[in-house]
Structures are given as structure tokens and as C-alpha cells.
Amino acid sequence: MKRFSSLFLLAALGLGAGAAQAAAPDAGLTGCDAKRSAIENQLKIAREHGNAAQAAGLEEALRGVANCTEASLRKEREQKVLDARHEVAQREKDLKKAEKKGDAEKINKRKDKLAESRKELQDAVDDLDR
Secondary structure (H helix, E strand, O other): OHHHHHHHHHHHHOOOHHHHHHOOOOOOOOHHHHHHHHHHHHHHHHHHOOOHHHHHHHHHHHHHHOOOOHHHHHHHHHHHHHHHHHHHHHHHHHHHHHHHHOOHHHHHHHHHHHHHHHHHHHHHHHHOOO
16 A cells, blocks of 8 residues: 555656656646646656556556546645645744754755745645646
């Protein structure tokens, strides 16, 4: 089950340069149609490259999209924004702790993680209306 979850997560996130391009839905699509299109594009790339494990995860993800509704997709995206906001708040706390201790290396590391979390939050907010 854990392996499947990891595969699904990787497939859903579209990690990797090729997968990121393949994750782009066909032009003009929004909502569940865009999600379906992006998964189909990733699946095509995975099959072309002979990546059976990724293809299996994407096929499962594609079956899950059959139950997609605009409302469920909106709720999923809103949850992603909430999770990202929580992550930013946690990273801000971590940065403040590091600043109190005065460890320059930890401060820089925390700043980088905070910037990354803020970018993820912005991406999640941008995804709300797609």
C-alpha cells in the first residue's frame, strides 16, 4: 500500500522535467478534464519510456479521475492551500527559533525552506481557479 501511495504521489505531482511538461493538460481544458488530460499525457510518456511501475500508478490515478467532480476538485485544491499555509507558518516558527539561537547556517537553511514553502503556497493558490 505504501508503495502504491508513493507511486501515486509521484504521478500526481508530475516530478521530473519530462513529467512536468507531460503533466500539462491540453490547451483549453479546466477542472477534471484538465486533470484527466494531464494524467493521460503522463501515462503516454511513461509507456513510451517503458516505465511500467509509473504507468501502473498513473492508470490507477486515471481510474480515480472517473469519480472527479468540479466540487471535489475544488475542495482538494482548497485543502492543498490550507496545508501549504500551515507549512509556511511552521517554517516561519522554525526560522524564528534559528534566529534566536543565532546559528547562521541554520538560519540560511530555514530561510531557504521558508521560501520553498511560500512558492508551494503560491502554486496552490494559483491552482485554485484552474
